[in-house]
Amino acid sequence: MTDMGVNPAGKGFNLAVNLGGLKMKNPVTTASGTFGFGPEYAPYIDLNRLGAITVKGTTLEPRRGNPTPRIAETPAGMLNCIGLQNPGVSHFIEKDLPYLREYDVPVIVNIAGSSLEEYEKLAGRLSQAAGVSALEVNISCPNVKQGGMVFGTSCAMASDVIKAVRRSTGLPVIAKLSPNVTDIVEIAKGVADAGADAIALINTLLGMKIDIQSRKPVLGNIMGGLSGPAIRPVAVRMVWQAARAVKLPILGMGGIMTADDALEFILAGATAVAIGTANFVNPGATMDILEGIGQYMKKYHVRDINDLVGAAWK
Amino acid sequence: MTDMGVNPAGKGFNLAVNLGGLKMKNPVTTASGTFGFGPEYAPYIDLNRLGAITVKGTTLEPRRGNPTPRIAETPAGMLNCIGLQNPGVSHFIEKDLPYLREYDVPVIVNIAGSSLEEYEKLAGRLSQAAGVSALEVNISCPNVKQGGMVFGTSCAMASDVIKAVRRSTGLPVIAKLSPNVTDIVEIAKGVADAGADAIALINTLLGMKIDIQSRKPVLGNIMGGLSGPAIRPVAVRMVWQAARAVKLPILGMGGIMTADDALEFILAGATAVAIGTANFVNPGATMDILEGIGQYMKKYHVRDINDLVGAAWK
Amino acid sequence: MPYSGLAEVVKNQKVGPEHFLMEVFSPELVREAKPGQFAHVRCTNQMDPLLRRPISLHEINHKKGSVSLLYQVVGRGTRLLSGMQAGGEIDIMGPLGNGFNIPEGARKVLIVGGGIGAAPLFPLIIELEERHIEQTVLLGARTTDDIIGYGHLAALGIRTEVATDDGSMGYKGFVTELAEKHVKDPAGPDYFFACGPNPMLRELIKLTRVSGLQGQVSLEEYMGCGVGACLACVCKTTAGGVNDPEDKNEFEYKKVCTEGPVFDAGEVILDD
């Protein structure tokens, strides 16, 4: 792997960013739940070229997830109600992490719990495992009753979760917020005060779809999370609002399909970006986006990607 | 105009609905701000066939609106920041209402104020004007500082506005809610208790777009309201939630492009539907949708449209 | 009454580096069409890209019952248009907008077109020609390839001057510099029509205001409905009267889609 691979803008251009203590060689990571645990997309891209890999939401015990259908297509988007299916943290540490350690790429582990204790235990377990670089705390999953959105839509509860995780880890803590709130700034400030090192925005919007033939909801779990380009305008707005209100670096996501979209988030104030639904549409999306960001920097003589962060309002 | 025109399902089928005291010959109306004051679409459709016409948001004094660009296209959607440009209520009553009175179609007037007093005065003025059938109270416009979303995102303020309007009118009062809230059910209950006769859902989602060339927000007002098919899953979800929680009839809207979409809202619990952005894409959208609902009723032998309302959960 | 519905694409040809000419068969649309009006077209049957695109009528052929649209591929919508096949169908609304209005007294007309903005001027030029009104056409663009319709004008024997930014054709510089000569000429035009990028129009309006030359300009603005319903496409005008020309707040919005796209040059306010 040449350096050119990691830094598509080439020599003299800096793409490296620091996401609340997590050093990334470039600002492009994957969105949790859309990239499995790494090997799934290895046939399509060079994982080493990613700024980081964010893995599927992990819980203390294995979870089976929701009944099918688990996804439904919507205009320029999709609904999902996977329901945090995952093999549990022990399996992750023993079976999935070793694979990821083979790569030269930081691993962000997305965690979800149904109680403060669970979040605390998860954070503790993962902090001791070799090869975990940061924790993304999912307080915003719309698809499970506990360990989900309810934490992310109340400022007090969001803070409590972050405090619990903060207590039990020395790793960078990224608070992943729910967009299904009246005031994203309030929650962002709350998790900042609670000790988060960075903020991830946005998780999915709560939505649903009804089949007019059967006259029943399409999804097995009735409601699901809306992702994909449809939600991008909402995501960009929230990144802009949060970035202006809080000093923490932001991991922006929500409908990023191309480098242009990623740059929109960076200009709005995101230090790094996560690519989610786009992987399904284009398994090479992360690489194309990385490449495109490099092209943009070259074209406009932007020597340091950090100069673009929040440039739309700074 | 034949009866067949108004009732596309034909004899023996009932399409008439009662939206909180507003009698509509069929469930299809227009979404405020997307249909002007009526004459704009008269070359394309027979206005008499509409269940009701909902006109552009009206304020006490004329408003000039926001600087351009006022719209931007987004994936399967659009952002707008028109900013309630309108000629004021006096002009509306004197110049626009007489035109509408020529038609055999109820007129829903969408009102917005920057204070409780303004809402009250507007409601009073319009209640005395001949040809107004109902008031849709906009407490959810994301595009103006006052008279806007701020009323709709706080339960207490939303109730206060509805109470003020309720005091000053005998017309059916439809509370139009903002989707930019954590808990739509709470607000729906609040406006129900405050005396609303029906609830309209949803207004636009707050969003934004950044131009990566100029590195500035695209819209003249920075943020705008997201409408169109992109937001439909969120709208259907909120109609479903509100319909199950509150006894009031619901006017559903948000991304309805086709009869199938309209039926989705009705099955979720909407008594009537409003067609917004779809008019821009297809000026005959309201008629096509009406026609399609009739076809569906015929195909499935649904004798009364009211039997479909909320059928997905009832 | 404007038509709205499907119409046959008769042809859709590449006529320049990024320019396409699409002929659409639609007797209903053509019937009332006049120079300066536009069509509002869908670029896909799917939900993305969602909105229609406004494209001026570049040719109005009453005999054939067709209109032609000359468009430049600049984004997703126009790219999709360029992929449409002859024999297929396009979802089209029109004619929309007010169109140009040739005033009674006009004897010697100056036409100024910038880039693709020259497209809607051609039906006007034909009508002026048919009415035997003397005209001079000025075309400007970045480079030769972007000059549209020069051959056509030459064939019609219409006096035409060209300016290109890179000097690859005609005068090297802005088309407004060519215009200045005509506008200032005492024996020059008694009326003008223009369409093109805003900076061009702004400069032209400044020039003509000084010399008192009256005319009409065709404007562009992002559009939603195209029929006056959404209030997206407004432009600033002096319609409400202006007491203090320095007061940036004295203006009245007009809708480009229905009160325009053609405006009296005297009333438009174009911000930088």
Place this chain on the structure above:
Amino acid sequence: MPYSGLAEVVKNQKVGPEHFLMEVFSPELVREAKPGQFAHVRCTNQMDPLLRRPISLHEINHKKGSVSLLYQVVGRGTRLLSGMQAGGEIDIMGPLGNGFNIPEGARKVLIVGGGIGAAPLFPLIIELEERHIEQTVLLGARTTDDIIGYGHLAALGIRTEVATDDGSMGYKGFVTELAEKHVKDPAGPDYFFACGPNPMLRELIKLTRVSGLQGQVSLEEYMGCGVGACLACVCKTTAGGVNDPEDKNEFEYKKVCTEGPVFDAGEVILDD
């Protein structure tokens, strides 16, 4: 390694009332392709419809370096596919999934295909033929027009029986009724492969469990990624072991896209 990228559409022909056959030239994709695998295709370059569509490999032509997809137009995505022109490009991923696995001992194979579900069975049938394994093919559909590949099988001289719901061709009734005869026949098949709608598979699995006939079924489920990353496409299996067959909660999810689409008939649990 699966290919992902653009490939040329060699042809795209209507072959039935709603059926199309698309040949795609892609040596990279063909190289490792085997019967029962599928391709994941984009239907548009725009953002709507957004997701890829999984379509089985209906023909695998190593010599020509092409695969063919036989698909039925049932919604927006497949309608867009049907509009693609020969000579154009399609964005395709594949081969994906595990594919059929012909067990060592199979001597006499029963193939059951329902509707368009028969599509992925054809490369398998060809392979069985090449390996000189005896086979009987049962095809079922609502009506004659929906029976696929009958002529092809006849030309190959393969024993084929047909069932249609309306009796317009072959046996009037369900294809599972035809299958029952074979499954119960002591001199009948020693293995089976099936693909089709869930009710058909459910019935077939019931029949074969009773008689002890082993086989493989190919399943469909809504897909996101197609590569095992999103966990959208799960189906219930007995992989975790089942203590109490009455306990509806004893199951383990497997991914149709990577652990399937072909599963051992013995392990799948198909809910009504």
